[in-house]
Amino acid sequence: MASIELVGLSKVYPGGVAAVDDLSLTIGDGEFFALLGPSGCGKTTLLRTIAGLEEATGGRLLLGGKDVTTLPPGKRDVAMVFQDYALFPHMDVMDNISYPLRIQKVPGEQRRQKAAQTGAGLGLSHLMERRPGQLSGGQQQRVALARAIACQPTVFLFDEPLSNLDARLRLEARTFLKRLQHELQVTTVFVTHDQAEALAMADKIAVMEAGTIRQLGTPSEIFHRPANVFVANFIGSTPMNLVPGSAFGDRVEGGDDVLVGFRPEYAHLGVDGPYALRGQVAIVENLGASMLVSVQVGELSVQALVPEGEEPHVDTVVTISPDPARVLFYGAAEGELLRTSVQAVR
Numbered sequence: 561m562a563s564i565e566l567v568g569l570s571k572v573y574p575g576g577v578a579a580v581d582d583l584s585l586t587i588g589d590g591e592f593f594a595l596l597g598p599s600g601c602g603k604t605t606l607l608r609t610i611a612g613l614e615e616a617t618g619g620r621l622l623l624g625g626k627d628v629t630t631l632p633p634g635k636r637d638v639a640m641v642f643q644d645y646a647l648f649p650h651m652d653v654m655d656n657i658s659y660p661l662r663i664q665k666v667p668g669e670q671r672r673q674k675a676a677q678t679g680a681g682l683g684l685s686h687l688m689e690r691r692p693g694q695l696s697g698g699q700q701q702r703v704a705l706a707r708a709i710a711c712q713p714t715v716f717l718f719d720e721p722l723s724n725l726d727a728r729l730r731l732e733a734r735t736f737l738k739r740l741q742h743e744l745q746v747t748t749v750f751v752t753h754d755q756a757e758a759l760a761m762a763d764k765i766a767v768m769e770a771g772t773i774r775q776l777g778t779p780s781e782i783f784h785r786p787a788n789v790f791v792a793n794f795i796g797s798t799p800m801n802l803v804p805g806s807a808f809g810d811r812v813e814g815g816d817d818v819l820v821g822f823r824p825e826y827a828h829l830g831v832d833g834p835y836a837l838r839g840q841v842a843i844v845e846n847l848g849a850s851m852l853v854s855v856q857v858g859e860l861s862v863q864a865l866v867p868e869g870e871e872p873h874v875d876t877v878v879t880i881s882p883d884p885a886r887v888l889f890y891g892a893a894e895g896e897l898l899r900t901s902v903q904a905v906r
Contacts, residue, residue: 562624562637562714562747563589564610570618571602571609571771579605581771582619587764590745592738594762596752598794602771603751604719610749611640611717624714634663639708640717643724645700647692653679653703654688660711671710678710679703682740698729705737709744716741716748722757734760755795759783767791785888789819789895792888798824798852801862801882804892808835818898819890822882827864829853829872833881837862841876855880 564587571580579602587593595603608614610621612633621629628636639660647656654675661671679688682702692700701721708716721737722730738761741748752758758765759779767775767782767790775787786792792800805818811834812820820835839857851871855862855878864880872878889898 565622568619594758597768638715639713645704821888824863826886836881
């Protein structure tokens with residue numbers, strides 16, 4: 561195992577485009593760490609820079625306390641699983657898994673034994689003679705994982721390895737990958753744009769935007785206390801409600817300078833409270849066990865999640881009120897979570 565330390569790391573492309581901008585970060589030994597953000601935020605570039613596939617243009621990178629900033633990929637003792645799995649189509653499963661060991665000049669019989677052992681651990685024993693074209697997406701993913709595991713790296717780097725799978729298989733693979741990482745205890749960096757994956761799998765998450773980290777924390781911290789409006793909008797199966805303080809009249813100090821944030825999961829219909837709003841039901845969306853209700857309050861759309869069967873009819877006038885303990889306040893101008901106390905007027 562090895563910790564990962566980034567010290568002022570930058571990656572600037574020709575023309576001055578900064579994909580990674582003076583980033584400092586420490587990923588602990590054995591940690592499952594997610595780099596989360598929208599397309600173009602720099603997360604894959606950062607992962608490739610850790611792997612050595614991209615050359616840093618500034619700062620330092622340490623793996624297990626060793627400065628590897630200028631080392632080639634083969635000298636970093638990391639294994640990367642790509643989005644498209646990057647399997648060799650002309651090789652069978654056995655040869656694909658054992659290929660890194662072949663590069664390391666491990667004797668033939670020894671690398672075949674290691675490949676067979678690793679493949680068996682991932683349920684691939686009956687597929688060892690097949691080629692990638694004869695495998696399903698989930699099977700190809702397991703071959704790519706087996707290839708990474710076989711060379712026993714100190715760091716795993718995953719670049720959206722679940723994105724090519726269908727919804728059901730993604731859920732199964734997510735559980736499998738988390739369990740596997742827990743058993744192996746290998747430091748893992750996982751790139752994804754899917755916040756549900758990051759929340760479900762990671763020990764810690766860095767939410768990225770434009771080459772910088774907007775918030776670093778545990779899944780619980782990121783979900784319950786977003787540090788800024790960007791994270792509040794990005795995290796959660798439904799975006800956080802962000803309502804101008806002026807919409808609450810004299811019930812909130814700060815007026816136009818404040819955004820009152822609360823998640824639809826913590827909003828209630830037909831309940832009065834210090835932050836209650838009144839409006840007309842515009843849309844009801846079926847999410848299975850729950851219903852997402854959008855209430856039109858003036859020009860604002862405010863959402864609440866309610867249990868199936870408790871949803872109001874469209875056009876009904878309702879009161880929508882967040883749990884006061886779950887309300888957050890953001891500065892309307894800069895969008896940052898306010899550290900000063902903004903009290904509701906009772």
